Amino acid sequence: MLIFSVFKTLTDQRVTVELKNDLSITGVLKSVDQFLNIRLDSIKVLDEARHPHMMAVKNCFIRGSVVRYVQLPAEHVDTQLLEDATRREAANQSKR
Amino acid sequence: MDEQTPPPPDHGSTPPPPPSVSGSPTDFLKGVVGKRVIVRLTSGVDYRGVLSCLDGYMNIALEQTEEHVNGMVTNRYGDAFIRGNNVLYISAAESL
Amino acid sequence: MDPSSTGIQEPFDLIRLSLSERVFVKLRGDRELSGVLHAYDGHMNLILSDVEETVMIVDAVDGTLEGQGTVAKRKMEMLFVRGDGVILVSPPSRM
Numbered sequence: 001m002l003i004f005s006v007f008k009t010l011t012d013q014r015v016t017v018e019l020k021n022d023l024s025i026t027g028v029l030k031s032v033d034q035f036l037n038i039r040l041d042s043i044k045v046l047d048e049a050r051h052p053h054m055m056a057v058k059n060c061f062i063r064g065s066v067v068r069y070v071q072l073p074a075e076h077v078d079t080q081l082l083e084d085a086t087r088r089e090a091a092n093q094s095k096r
Numbered sequence: 097m098d099e100q101t102p103p104p105p106d107h108g109s110t111p112p113p114p115p116s117v118s119g120s121p122t123d124f125l126k127g128v129v130g131k132r133v134i135v136r137l138t139s140g141v142d143y144r145g146v147l148s149c150l151d152g153y154m155n156i157a158l159e160q161t162e163e164h165v166n167g168m169v170t171n172r173y174g175d176a177f178i179r180g181n182n183v184l185y186i187s188a189a190e191s192l
Numbered sequence: 193m194d195p196s197s198t199g200i201q202e203p204f205d206l207i208r209l210s211l212s213e214r215v216f217v218k219l220r221g222d223r224e225l226s227g228v229l230h231a232y233d234g235h236m237n238l239i240l241s242d243v244e245e246t247v248m249i250v251d252a253v254d255g256t257l258e259g260q261g262t263v264a265k266r267k268m269e270m271l272f273v274r275g276d277g278v279i280l281v282s283p284p285s286r287m
Contacts, residue, residue, distance in 0.1 A: 001233075002231060002233050003231065003233050003237045003239070003272070006231065006239065006272075007272075020221075020277075036237075036274070064274075065276070067274050068221075068273075068274060068277055069268075069271055069272060069273055069274070070271070070272040071268050071269075071270065071271055071272075072239070072270040072271065072272060073270065074241060074269040074270035077230075077239070077241075077270050079212075079228075079230040079241060082230040082231040082239060083211045083212055083230055083231065085231070086208075086211060086230070086231045086232060086233075087208065087211065089233065090204065090208050093204075093234060094202065094204075137279065139279075143280075148200055148203075148206070149200060149201060149202055149203055149205075150203060151202050151203055151204070155203040155204070156203055157200060157202075157203040157205070157206045161282075173216070173280075173282040174282070174283070175206055175282060175283050176280055176281070176282045177203050177204075177206045177207055177280065177281040177282070178203075178279065178280050179236050179275070179278045179279060179280070179281075181276075182279050182280075
């Protein structure tokens with residue numbers, strides 16, 4: 001739930017999603033759900049020469065399970081807040 | 097493997113019966129905490145270290161860990177968390 | 193029962209104690225990361241900053257010695273890592 005919240009705070013920011021098949025897509029994060037499925041707008045594929053079939057694609061839905069990494073805009077991530085929230089969530093997890 | 101079957105759990109004041117072929121997997125796991133173990137991953141990589149603890153997903157915390165690939169030490173870690181889905185087996189590396 | 197010298201009771205304690213510290217992460221696909229840990233969850237999804245990724249590239253020629261493959265390195269400022277790719281996380285050594 002915590003990571004889901006983090007992604008929600010990053011909507012309308014530019015992120016780079018790297019998939020497990022090595023395809024990297026940069027785009028504006030439009031929405032995310034609890035499975036960390038991701039919708040991107042105004043997308044650009046990093047290595048267009050290797051993925052010419054992606055050139056006409058302007059937006060996409062990425063299934064969460066195929067994501068390897070998401071590069072986030074560091075200036076929009078409050079690391080102190082994240083650590084506090086993580087500790088809080090960890091405390092709640094071990095309670096049950 | 098050369099490990100002995102672990103004794104069943106201690107029930108208060110009842111003296112633990114001698115090691116036998118009985119004992120559930122859970123008993124084994126309880127018995128190896130704090131002992132030297134070999135954790136083999138599905139990839140074939142081995143981790144040898146002292147088992148700090150583990151949870152229901154077989155996530156594992158090891159201390160003084162050596163990573164072995166094809167019989168050679170490829171890394172050492174003071175502490176290591178291993179994600180449970182990668183675990184093939186846990187083997188006792190000392191008598192229980 | 194007998195909590196070891198570090199006093200951790202469940203594996204995730206090891207990760208919790210590494211928050212805001214640099215950790216080593218081993219991933220599927222011959223990848224390794226070094227980065228400062230800021231968040232994680234029960235799936236081992238991670239958020240790391242100041243990340244260096246190392247990808248081990250196995251040479252097509254077989255019979256080469258272990259560890260002789262080339263490596264590719266790159267840096268990333270802030271990175272979400274999906275937990276299903278994680279094999280191992282090691283905190284900074286406290287030996």
